[in-house]
Each structure stands twice: as C-alpha cells, then as structure tokens.
Amino acid sequence: MALAGGGVGAVAGVRVVDTMKEIDESGHVVATPDRSRLWHAQTPQAFPLELIMDAYHxxxxxxxxxxxxxSLVERVGxxxxxxxxxxxxxxxxxxxxxDLAELMLSRGDGR
Incomplete structure (x- = not known):
C-alpha cells in the first residue's frame, strides 16, 4: 500500500474470475459485464489523510x-x-x- 501518496489512494483486491450479472429491479438479467475489468475490492485501503478526510467530510x-x-474518494474525483x-x-x-478462516488456519493456508 506504499502507493497511497501523492494524492493517490490504493485498494487491495483480486481479479474477478466468476461471471458477473447485472439485474434490474425485478431480478431479470440485463447485462453481463466484461470481467477482465472487474476486481473484488478488499481491505486494506489506504489514502493520503487530507484526501480521505475531505471525502468523508x-x-x-x-x-x-x-x-x-x-467509493467516497472516487466520488470527489x-x-x-x-x-x-x-x-x-x-x-x-x-x-x-x-469458518473458512479457521479451516485455512488449521491447514496452514492462512499465511
């Protein structure tokens, strides 16, 4: 997360591997986004203090x-x-x- 500096925030994430669907209010599929541009956002998320404070304010x-x-930082540009x-x-x-975390730790996968 050392990238969070110079007015730039950084978000940990993983690439989406599942097919994603966008639906309307009635639950009907309206689109299948191109997953090559989609990521699951995770934590940590890091931002310059002034930027995140302004976004929250x-x-x-x-x-x-x-x-x-x-999403708040994106909203303010x-x-x-x-x-x-x-x-x-x-x-x-x-x-x-x-449960998944406990299983991973018991198998030694959580490192």
Whole structure:
C-alpha cells in the first residue's frame, strides 16, 4: 500500500474470475459485464489523510452512503489504484467467513 501518496489512494483486491450479472429491479438479467475489468475490492485501503478526510467530510455533509472508503474518494474525483492481493485476504463478515478462516488456519493456508 506504499502507493497511497501523492494524492493517490490504493485498494487491495483480486481479479474477478466468476461471471458477473447485472439485474434490474425485478431480478431479470440485463447485462453481463466484461470481467477482465472487474476486481473484488478488499481491505486494506489506504489514502493520503487530507484526501480521505475531505471525502468523508463531503459525504457526511451531503448524506451520501458508501460501501467502502474508495467509493467516497472516487466520488470527489480522487484517483485510486488497485493493488493485486490474494484470495487468502479474507474479510470476516458472516459466520461462514469465520469458518473458512479457521479451516485455512488449521491447514496452514492462512499465511
């Protein structure tokens, strides 16, 4: 994440290998995006302090929701680069994520 400097943010991520589908409000498929340009964003995400503070200040002031820090930085025109990570960089969000992490650690895969 040493790239986060000079006004540029950095996000860890992995390339999408699954086929992705975009759907409409009724659940009908409307598009199949080109996955060669799609990445799963992960953590960590790193940004110059002034840039991320400005992005959060403006989002709070304008009541803008976000799913991650990078989306707020992108919204204010900040540049964000993707840094290739590993599929082993798990985010523990759901109970099954913890189960997977425990399995990986027990097999020695979590290094």
């Amino acid at each position: 403006r989002a709070f002031k304008e009541d803008v929701p976000a799913t991650d820090d990078a 900040g540049q964000v680069v993707m840094v290739e990570s590993s599929g082993k960089n798990l985010k523990i969000t759901r109970p099954e994520d913890l």
